[in-house]
Amino acid sequence: MSAVTGARTLRVGTRASRLATTQSQHVADLITRELGEPTALVEVTTEGDTNRAPLAQIGGTGVFVGALREALLRGDVDVAVHSLKDLPTAPADGIALAAVPPREDPRDAVVARDGLTLGELPAGSRVGTGSPRRAAQLAALGLGLEVVAIRGNVDTRLRKVADGEVDAVVLARAGLARIGRVDEVTETLDPLQMLPAPGQGALAIECRADDEHLRALLASLQDRRARATVDAERAVLAALEAGCSAPVGALAEVAEGDDGDELWIRAVALAADGSVEIRRSASGDPSDAAGVGHRLAGEMLADGAAELMDNQ
Numbered sequence: 001m002s003a004v005t006g007a008r009t010l011r012v013g014t015r016a017s018r019l020a021t022t023q024s025q026h027v028a029d030l031i032t033r034e035l036g037e038p039t040a041l042v043e044v045t046t047e048g049d050t051n052r053a054p055l056a057q058i059g060g061t062g063v064f065v066g067a068l069r070e071a072l073l074r075g076d077v078d079v080a081v082h083s084l085k086d087l088p089t090a091p092a093d094g095i096a097l098a099a100v101p102p103r104e105d106p107r108d109a110v111v112a113r114d115g116l117t118l119g120e121l122p123a124g125s126r127v128g129t130g131s132p133r134r135a136a137q138l139a140a141l142g143l144g145l146e147v148v149a150i151r152g153n154v155d156t157r158l159r160k161v162a163d164g165e166v167d168a169v170v171l172a173r174a175g176l177a178r179i180g181r182v183d184e185v186t187e188t189l190d191p192l193q194m195l196p197a198p199g200q201g202a203l204a205i206e207c208r209a210d211d212e213h214l215r216a217l218l219a220s221l222q223d224r225r226a227r228a229t230v231d232a233e234r235a236v237l238a239a240l241e242a243g244c245s246a247p248v249g250a251l252a253e254v255a256e257g258d259d260g261d262e263l264w265i266r267a268v269a270l271a272a273d274g275s276v277e278i279r280r281s282a283s284g285d286p287s288d289a290a291g292v293g294h295r296l297a298g299e300m301l302a303d304g305a306a307e308l309m310d311n312q
């Protein structure tokens, strides 16, 4: 039981990487500060951490999520923290998305040798990414860059630039900020050039669906606008029936208007080589965020988005 009903330390499950433990500690601190509950981090090893095969072969980024959810369902931990963009769009049995806290900068960032921007890198430069979405958008820029497939945690990927294995890498700015390395960013990419992954920069706080007391408690950590943006972005992904590693980017914002808040969303689906893209935007009521995303995806499908992605 929690401190409200009796003293219990809330066990917060986390992956062991530096990014994951930093994010999880951030949420644990929020729980303690905002809700007055004592917390402790519990590390859970996932297949994505131990198996170096390409993610697509071992089940996509969902492999990072599955082990944490199993630990929740077994009762080994009470709360699980994920990068929201790593969550599969399908709901998981017995698991509740209790809250989305305030979101970090969702944009992608470049870390290049010698402080260069993408446009300053000479044609033929090697740019590392493991993401089909980033690879396709890099190709679509038409800069003649060579995309090199890389994997590994954020520190590993940055080391490949320092070692000269690649000239640059593209990463989530939020991840760099969270581990204290955002000063190494040489360019933050405008979403006009590189639309981020749905949910990028946001965290997901999950608990067991039947843990109603805890659900109600955690709900107060939610940032309503952040939740609306990620709901809209993930609805696009779900409606396109695209997985988390599909070449799909989406970014929503909630703008304050005279008649209340308005939600804006833009999205892109690309051929793997960036040679064709379908780009659309829409707006609507933030209380209908998923509906706005769903309708946007419908227009993209009418434009041929499914055929584009079938050709992967």
Ligand SMILES: NCc1[nH]cc(CCC(=O)O)c1CC(=O)O
Residues within 6 Å of the ligand: 061, 083, 084, 085, 086, 154, 170, 171, 172, 173, 174, 175, 199, 200, 201, 202, 203
């Ligand atoms: N795919 C791995 C992953 N999952 C979440 C982040 C960064 C943090 C975030 O996007 O919220 C990263 C690293 C990256 O894409 O550079």
